[in-house]
Amino acid sequence: MTASRKDDHVRLASEQWRQPTTANEFDDVAFVHHALAGIDRSDVSLGVEFAGIRWGTPLYINAMTGGSELTGKINRELAIAARETGLAIAAGSLSAYLKDESCADTFRVIRKEHPDGFVMANINARTRVADARRVIDLLEADALQIHLNAVQEIVMPEGDREFASWAGQIERIRTAVDVPVIVKEVGFGLSGETACRLAELGVDAIDVGGRGGTDFAAIENGRRDDADFAYLAGWGQSTPAALLDCAGATNLPILASGGVRTPLDVVRGLALGATAVGSSGCFLKTVLDGGPDALVRHISTWLDRITVLLTVLGARTPSDCVRCDLVLTGTLRAFCEARGIDVRGYGHRA
Template sequence: MNIDSNRKDEHVDLAERQYQAASQSDFQKVRFVHHSLPQIKTADISLASNLLGYPMELPFYINGMTGGSEKTKTINANLAEVAKATGLIMASGSVSAAIKHPELADTFKVIRQVNPNGIVLANLGAHHTLENAKRAVHILEANGLQIHINAPQELVMPEGDRDFSMWLKQIERIVAKVGVPVMVKEVGFGMSRETMEQLISVGVQWIDVSGRGGTNFAAIENARRTTFSYDDLENWGQSTVLSLLEGEELNDRVHLLASGGVKSPYDIVKALALGAEAVGLSGQFLHMVLEEGPEKTIETIASWKEKMTSIMTLLGKKSVAELKQTDVIFQRDIIDWCEMRGIDYRRFGIRSSEY
């Protein structure tokens, strides 16, 4: 097994251990105001949304996770089976391993082989060239591309990148010329509005804020180190909730997506209410396919659809777009962040009165 395959397997094992030990995320610090007369029928609810211009029956997708080893090939095949049965859009893990080692390409190609007619996204880091981005799309016969930005992970990773000076320029070139829709995503460290403004300035139209609360890649890479540790960086970044609040005023200029710490239908609805158009899940799906297998995961997704419909009925909202009119209350530490960052958090508590 080469070093890249071994690293991919280590990532999966450490991510699953993190899932088992996960604590409270900021989604538990967000509450909806209950209004007792929804004045709506469950049959009126639509969960439809879109991602990169592709229609979605459900407003969540299987986010980029893995690939690059025989073990992760099996995981990708199982995830692709789930995507095929449910109609969910699926992103691969970083295809860089297959670009560096062509013999590993089949660990990613299996996604398209299992789900030939599904919407599949390739994934690649921001340091890659336009030519590599096109290769990643070709390997997966992908309908779109995720570009991940992960400076904290790279710095903690012993073999990681140390030069980030060209990332924004590379993103600009890829967005303009790769030939498929592109989203840019963090990997669990969240985004500031300044970062989003930079991405918008180079033509990015879809941003996954991917905040703290889910898989912690600083902790994963720290666990792999054999010399001094980077313990302090394991708490780096903003949560998904805070990142969505950072981007709230940019909603008319960019399509926001959310991932990081999303584990339940309730979390998904909260993320949508805070401005996301769709929600990505990685650690949760990884855990389900590892522990329960594809068939049980497919059943769970069906139950999520019913639960989300019930929650939206309680909120009196017929669509994903209408969720942005719900009244939302935050706990104190979220309010503190908003006050320091000049975010009008009070408006969220009385949004329904604006419509």
């Protein structure tokens, strides 16, 4: 059943990303163009640092899949692309492995193909400490992602219905493991209040995982006979909204994923306070259509365009993007007003 569910996820996620590109709240973020702000391209460095971690780029391949023959092949191709482009990569949830060790190679292939790269293991918030250590050992992981997915679980026919223990278990895992712990949402966004609570639990970084990309409520609803959760469409905070909400609430390093469609979205995320920006669905579509070579070309183009955009903006590093002037409009601005976030200052940061 687990392998079948993982294959269903891939099929339904790829169908979502094959739909015509739709607007999301990244489109409510515009840079103020300063015509003399540009610098020399050779002065731009894409390296980032956070929580004792150093990456060569502010772009990473976020968690997707694993647990079946098909998803093992996908993980292999994603890892090859990560190796060839120098990107960090996260495995999909290793719950499948913890239930059935026979699928270990569908995850372990990531480390096999990316032996010297930065690899993140991925578990849910109810995982036992001993199992958290097992998945770290399996992948020789450099960091551990713990995903929060209550909305997905509620819609999932066989999903969990008990969430009260999650915070305490996150704290126990963080205390027990020797690699950085990053807590992420799966597409419904983290709030500022959640970010503060996670800081209290001792995690090393958060990934806001906002609405706008792969919709796991819709995916799980598509697996139901009655499909009666369609009214949850649009639940949660978008990635830009979650970034704005969390940036003013915590000093934790913040990563961003969810609805990242273009290099411009990556740079928008950096300007809203993300240290690095991840993509899943967009990269999944590319690798399914063209294999690892196509994804290497895709990522290489994105890294080139990110460098070009930083050059025009006068940002020597990704972290310098937080000094760029922004104009926030539309539903994103309305969210900020409702949450008491003053957007005017974003237009006068340079």
